[in-house]
Amino acid sequence: MPCLADRRNAEQPSPGSKPMNSKRQDVIIAGGGLAGLGLARQLITQRPDLDIVVLERNRFPVDETVAKVGESTVEVASRYFCHTLELGEHFHDSHLQKFGLRCFFGAPQDDFSQHDELGVSQRFPLPTFQLERGAMENHLYRELLERGVRIDHGVQIQSIDMSPRNHRLSFVDGEQEREYSGRWLVDCTGRYGLVKRQLGLARPSPHRGNAIWFRVDKTIKIDEWSGDAAWRERMVLDGKRWLSTNHLMGPGYWVWIIPLGSGATSIGIVMDDQAFETAAISDYPGALAWLSRNHPQCAAALEGSRLLDFVALRDYSYDCKQMFSDEGWGLTGESGVFSDPFYSPGSDFIALANEILSHLIIADSRGTDIAFETRALEFFYTSFFSNTLSLYTDQYGGFGDRTMMSVKLVWDYSFYWGVLALLYYKGAVADIQLLRRINSQLLEAISLNAQMQGLLRERASQRLVQPAAGVFVDQYQIPVLHQLIGQLHDESLSLEQALPVSVALLRELVPAMADLLGETPQRQVSDSERQHLGDFRQAVLA
Template sequence: MTGTAQRCDAVIMGGGLAGLTLALQLKQRFQDIDVLVLERRTHPVPHAAHKVGESSVEIGAHYFDTVLGLKPHMDGAQLRKFGFRFFFSEGRRDIDQVTEIGASRYLAVPSYQIDRGIFENYLAEEAVRRGVRFDDAALVRRVDLAPDAEAPHRLEWTRGNETHSAEARWLIDACGRAGLLKRKLGLAQANAHDVNAVWFRIGERIAIDEWSDNATWRERCDPQARWLSTNHLVGAGYWAWLIPLASGSHSVGIVADPKLHPLDTIDTFEKAMQWFATYQPRLYDALDGKRHLLQDFAFLKHFSHGCKQVFSGRRWALTGEAGLFLDPFYSPGSDFIAISNTYITDLVAHDRAGRSVEARAQLYDQIYHSFYESTLALYQDQYPLFGDPEVLPVKVIWDYAYYWGVLSQIFFQQRLTDLMLLGSLKEELQHCQRLNLAVQQLLRSWSAASARRNAPVMLDQAAMPWFAELNRSLKDPRLGDAEFRARIRASVAQLRQLAGEILGRARADNADLSGCALPSVLEEDIAALPAGAQAGAMLFAALPDDSRKPRLPNFTERSSPVAPRARP
């Protein structure tokens, strides 16, 4: 290294979403900490066409608005998301005549559609206001990790024609897919989830609510603002997204299994438009007259990846896409940023208190990878069933229940770093993982037998009281240890009941369940679990045996066999 090195408590390589939120979290936890963020791009960055990954869900949204205290910005400069919405619209222009999955009203816990340019500019400014040193247009040239437990890490970067160097007790890689530490340490790890994505931004709203003049269809939602949802137009092997941005633009993307939709059929804007003309013609119609408003176009091959290690007792860590990345179908990217940043902040806290972090870093790494593997199961090998109007709605409800009932409870209740409490729930949490893997396997088998009837109905998630209550429960004040254990055990019981109902429905459809693991998982005896609610179906109610009627899920109240008010 040359020249006099700056001395820092932490250097964060990468000033995007992951790096800047970590800087804010560190400054919030330790007012006197000296944090330096090095960002390759020059600020301010452009609005709209900056980065993909604009949709947030409950954990990430809570991290931004509550943990980091950014709610005024989220409410004032971003868009509140009207949940996820799914349309089985392949080859169709009549959007009001296909099955729709979504909520008719906002549920209790907010999430946001995020213009990444607006947000990252704000985060950089806010970080500086809070005392973070932020160098943009900074290109890291060299990294030397500490040779022992007490020596500092050293790094060198250039900014224009100037060369700078620093020594840091903690070194964090948040530089996205560039993965400086990942490459240096040989941590890259492939996974078996092979999917590709293309995306672009159009400089005008895509008004999906205006795709039909059917008043009944429009009135299913209050507010009549489906455009604020992350809209998924789904088919076998793919989904297309529509995400609105506060800058006035709309983000459009295609995520596809290459076995069914090869990347070379969609890897330019013109190819993507021709693909839309075939597979999603109503979206093609909406875009065709806006070609002159195209703001960017990009694609990414085999974007899902793992990482052998993300936290180290030698005082380095990876966060965001520099570490792991799953799949955008349920928008988990900001969730995993929130989780990894919380673990990193806690490791720094233990180090500043003079405690060894070696064992804790290993445990956090194991837990984080466990969350990753559990969540990966929601996507891996599941793309072929995305075009199934009978099975995908059930999968979506299961996936939400698993997410809100387990991982979200741990995060919202501030239990991520409570190793003793999580350890006391190890049996229940591992059972949930086995249950989820078995349900995902069952869904694949069921879809192979499904008639895939595409009825003109809205499957209203807000009409399921137990489902809306599970979402609302995330807002509860912090529970005591015994109450938290009881909540997780109740979630496990609820998931077991739901899984049993899904199994029964798959059997009724004569699915080939040979080799299906779910029956044996449901037979496991989990001590101290409360009895599941048996008064009524959570998801399904008996339908008349009428072959002329579509065999669709009838969303019902958990505590009563009487279905709630149906929507047309």
């Protein structure tokens, strides 16, 4: 008798063949992008007996360079892809390892080394990546076919019936109309929001942002923007700045420069409403003209390149009333929520939603009543999103303020590594009992973050910009960041051991950060602050 994978592979239609008749599935995944394909891989790895079908409007293979926006991962997403989905070899072979997040400040300078710089002189120990979305999705597509997951691509979804535990989805495949029914339906259709539209789940976000992004067929190396020896020697490995997610910062905006494994480069211009209205960018020539005025080295680096794509998106942030239901449906990826591209959290939310959905689907398949867990995990996901959203709301005005951003990045990294990422790395995302035991510590951490983000919003409202002085704030030299990322790296350390340490550190950081923002009178630095922050205070105030 053939094994399950053999049977499923036999059901895959060959090129030019008639599609097979539809049948009832355990899981229907609408959307074959990173979220949908990642969920399919996670489910088939954990429960190989599940009947899963993925429907995707594009045809595979997709364009490896310009298929999707979203080129950078941070620690949660990297852990999900490399560890949970077991794709570490693919990432190290096919994608560029990041050199952290790096920001440059100040009005245009004749020599780029005169800008203030905030970043790392060498990598922290946990790898993150610049992700070529198309290459990743093509790789997942091929692997899923080998594992027997059915993928219908080049199809158009027509309608869905959301009857509990008996969802039906009709679609057009070529000229033939077909239908699947399934116990579970997961919406991975991105901003189209198939289920979200059907059930009226859209909810506005308090954060407003606008973005223009494009890709060019040229590797842009920011290290080549200055020949200053001292500037180059800041890096332990010379010439590796270009592997960072580089940011050119200004009041109300930032510009990303992300290299891709194919040799292309992604450029994004992200703005709050005030900066966006002033810039009035609507096309590629307008973007180049704006860059020439505000970041001439970037505009010069684009000369001689070929434009691969161009997209403009207004008011990109949005929320969702409900992500998961015990009636057998869920949303993941951008079909549900989107906060902001700064810090690259999009793939983190794919990881979180996919972990929750996998847990619920597998528990349900075993006959477990998932009603309580669904509500509890919905609350956890909503809280994670709300805390992430707080990092951006009403803060873009301070993005050109080196002092504010130096403080902000240290605090935001500390909260992310010490709390949010820690929950994921230590397996708490779908563990209701563990989340209950640490609830009081989580509430304190959330309260501390709310207090800190309030101080940052007050500073951001001033839209300050300091004259550039060639200052380098080396985050690699900040002891508290090493301690917190070390907890993620230490597999032997439990969440219940690590989280109290994180909360205690955050508690001590708040007054120190407030002081640096000018919210409290200048005071003598305590021994504890000096131990946690090292020379950070001196660098910020330089």
